[in-house]
Amino acid sequence: MPRPSAPETPIKRYRRVVREVLEARGRFCECCGTPARHVHHIIPCSITGMASELVFDPANMMVICNDCHMLMHPLIRRPSWTKAAKGRGIGLNR
Structure with a gap:
């Protein structure tokens, strides 16, 4: 007899949805086109x-690279603005 599965916790649900979004849309930033691994709300x-x-x-949700994600959260993520701007410029010129 199969064991009933435990209900999905919010964090497991969130991680599953993020994986699904990354797989469905590809792992490229929807802002600049560079490789991405983040999802931004x-x-x-x-x-x-x-x-x-x-x-x-x-x-x-939107798939977003680390540099663009830092630009979305300037007061929280404390980015290197030079690096973020350079990364975006490279992505926009591809």
């Missing part, structure tokens, strides 16, 4: 709250 979690369904909605 268009409507920020700080506004919706972590319990909101928008946190898990692929339509509220």
